[in-house]
Amino acid sequence: MARRISVRSKVLATVGAWLVGFVIFFPILWMVLTSFKTELAAFSTPPSFLFFEWTSENYTAVEARSDYVHHALNSIIIAGGSTLIAILIAIPAAWAMAFAPTERTRSTLLWMLSTKMMPPVGVLVPIYLLFRDFNLLDTRSGLIMVLCLGNLPIVVWMLFTYFKEVPKDILEAARMDGATIGRELLFVLTPMVIPGLASTFLLNVILAWNESFWTLNLSTLKAAPLTVFIASYSSPEGLFWARLSAASTLAIAPILVLGWFSQRQLVRGLTFGAVK
Amino acid sequence: MPLDRGLTLSLFARRPGGASGEQRSGSGVAATQRTRTLGRLLAAPSIILLFIWMIVPLAMTVYFSLSAYNLLNPGSLSFVGFQNFEYFLTDPAFLASLLNTLVLVGAVLVITVVLGVLIALLLDQAVIGLGIVRLMVIAPFFVMPTVSALVWKNLLMHPVSGLFAWIASSLGFTPIDWFAQVPLLSIILIVAWQWLPFATLILLTALQSLDDDQKEAAGMDGAGPFSTFIYITLPHLARPITVVILIETIFLLTVFAEIFVTTGGGPGLQTTNIAFLIYSQALIQFDVGAASAGGLVAVVLANIVAFFLVRIVGRTLEV
Numbered sequence: 001m002a003r004r005i006s007v008r009s010k011v012l013a014t015v016g017a018w019l020v021g022f023v024i025f026f027p028i029l030w031m032v033l034t035s036f037k038t039e040l041a042a043f044s045t046p047p048s049f050l051f052f053e054w055t056s057e058n059y060t061a062v063e064a065r066s067d068y069v070h071h072a073l074n075s076i077i078i079a080g081g082s083t084l085i086a087i088l089i090a091i092p093a094a095w096a097m098a099f100a101p102t103e104r105t106r107s108t109l110l111w112m113l114s115t116k117m118m119p120p121v122g123v124l125v126p127i128y129l130l131f132r133d134f135n136l137l138d139t140r141s142g143l144i145m146v147l148c149l150g151n152l153p154i155v156v157w158m159l160f161t162y163f164k165e166v167p168k169d170i171l172e173a174a175r176m177d178g179a180t181i182g183r184e185l186l187f188v189l190t191p192m193v194i195p196g197l198a199s200t201f202l203l204n205v206i207l208a209w210n211e212s213f214w215t216l217n218l219s220t221l222k223a224a225p226l227t228v229f230i231a232s233y234s235s236p237e238g239l240f241w242a243r244l245s246a247a248s249t250l251a252i253a254p255i256l257v258l259g260w261f262s263q264r265q266l267v268r269g270l271t272f273g274a275v276k
Numbered sequence: 277m278p279l280d281r282g283l284t285l286s287l288f289a290r291r292p293g294g295a296s297g298e299q300r301s302g303s304g305v306a307a308t309q310r311t312r313t314l315g316r317l318l319a320a321p322s323i324i325l326l327f328i329w330m331i332v333p334l335a336m337t338v339y340f341s342l343s344a345y346n347l348l349n350p351g352s353l354s355f356v357g358f359q360n361f362e363y364f365l366t367d368p369a370f371l372a373s374l375l376n377t378l379v380l381v382g383a384v385l386v387i388t389v390v391l392g393v394l395i396a397l398l399l400d401q402a403v404i405g406l407g408i409v410r411l412m413v414i415a416p417f418f419v420m421p422t423v424s425a426l427v428w429k430n431l432l433m434h435p436v437s438g439l440f441a442w443i444a445s446s447l448g449f450t451p452i453d454w455f456a457q458v459p460l461l462s463i464i465l466i467v468a469w470q471w472l473p474f475a476t477l478i479l480l481t482a483l484q485s486l487d488d489d490q491k492e493a494a495g496m497d498g499a500g501p502f503s504t505f506i507y508i509t510l511p512h513l514a515r516p517i518t519v520v521i522l523i524e525t526i527f528l529l530t531v532f533a534e535i536f537v538t539t540g541g542g543p544g545l546q547t548t549n550i551a552f553l554i555y556s557q558a559l560i561q562f563d564v565g566a567a568s569a570g571g572l573v574a575v576v577l578a579n580i581v582a583f584f585l586v587r588i589v590g591r592t593l594e595v
Contacts, residue, residue, distance in 0.1 A: 009401070009402075010402045010404070013398065013402060013403050014404045016398055017398050017399055017401070017403040017406070020395055020398060020409075021409040021410075021412035021413050022412065024412060024415070024473070025412035027416070027424070027427055027431070028419065028427075030431055030432070030439065031427045031431060034431055043437045045436070046446070047439060089321050089322055089325065090322055092318035092319070092321065092322075093322035093323070096314070096315035096317075096318035096319045097315075097319060100311045100312065100314065100315035106590070108319065109593065110586050110589070112322070112326060113585075113586055114586050115326050115329070115330045117526055117578055117579065117581070117582030117585070117586075118330060119530045119574045119577075119578045121530055121550070121551040121554045121555065121570075121571055121574050122334070122572065122574045122575035122578070123333035123334060123336075123571065124555065124558055124567070125336075125337060125340060125558045125568050125571060126332070126336035126337055126568075127333055128558065128559065129336075130333075149326070149329040152326060152329075153326065156322055209420065210419075210420040210421065212420060212422055212532070213530065213532050216422075216533060216536060217559065227421070227422050230422040230423050230426065230537075231536065231537045234422075234538070241430055241431060241437075244426060245427070245431070248423040248427060251420060251423055252420060255418050255420075256418050256419070259414070259415075260411050260414070260415075260418075263410070263411075263477065266414075267477055267478050270478075270523065271478060271519050271523065271589075
């Protein structure tokens, strides 16, 4: 009883969908193309779309500014570190809530969700002052701490929903077959939650990588991740479009790839399970 | 070791429905007790950390908001009651930025939800190469805000060399100087581009869970595509749309980086939203008291939205 699909409507839908996809993706494509132009070609009107002299000089120029690698490293350390720590803190909590729920688990989960609703500007002043007094301004550890706490509710929620899905019958069956607890944890349970752990890690690295409120306000140079590095192109250097494009392409490429891999988890992670 | 085993066993045996009773006989009560204690112990670090993260800065914000405190003359902290609120709320900049915030949030919501529904409907058809189209549509969501703002501002919206200017003049129109003539609209377009993928992806996920049989049955009963959409698809999408609206609102209320790198809130106050106003009061004018009062206003605004979102999520939460 498949829907009758005429060739005509299929062609129409395909053309329409590709057109829409292309328009939405175009700014990114245009940025990547511009990054391979000379500064002069980047400015020229009418713009050249494909038939320009391709050059990689902008990438060497960005690389040559030794600070690019420095900021990229900061991004990796801050995004990866904050997510890893958040997961380590969240695993026991999510575990307890999924496997030993009490009558208060529900309200605890909803309360955690509500802390995520706190607008960061609401606490900008005290956090800034605390950072100043504890010498945490422009440090990686400070940013790791803030981003870790900021993402903790999402991490707990995601892990909770993944742990909930582990069919308990399988665990019981393993036990009846005489598996020891150690074996049960290692060979039965771990393989079942690894995909969930991986997608939780992936989505939260993406969120931390792109976080631009705390990173812009709490770091300037030493600990500044790529978000801040790119923001520095907003004044004078923004005139170098090709170089801005090259730096931007380098800044988003890794996360774009990760993002494409995790797009299915995105819905679940960001809607707290409200849409599946 | 026996203790560990007992604990873990009871952890896994507990089911909300409580089907397998025989396993818990014997030391059942004790095990449950231990399970609960262990559960609390395991959840404690997350709860305590989040509680501190929430309550300490909030308490400090409340404290500062009742004090006169400027970072330029430190040591001059004195209690002034509600003067900061009076100052912040009667400041003409507050009204302007509140209005900008509402326009920004409202416009982006309308654009992303309407286009999101249309695009999701389109992608729900039989499309060749849907996987690649999906990737292209979702991509902007993964671009960091500072990059999308600068790429749009320079490469696309530049009044002379931008691509939009070239398109406009080749079609015979006068190019718009986006950030000078329609600064808020420019910000709205950039932010909408960033959030359209989110709306589309969620609505598409929801559409794909809609039963085809229902639509077929409606078709057999003589319903056209339009009434099928109005009476079957749209009601099915009501919940996901609500979720999209609430989640986006929470993030859109605090749009910051896009304004920070493009307009700096200007020209004048035309693109200053509440978040940016608080930022400039705190870290440009160093008026901690007023900024804290503003921060509390932002918290209240967000909480109104959060209240509804938490209720909706709570309704589907099974523990």
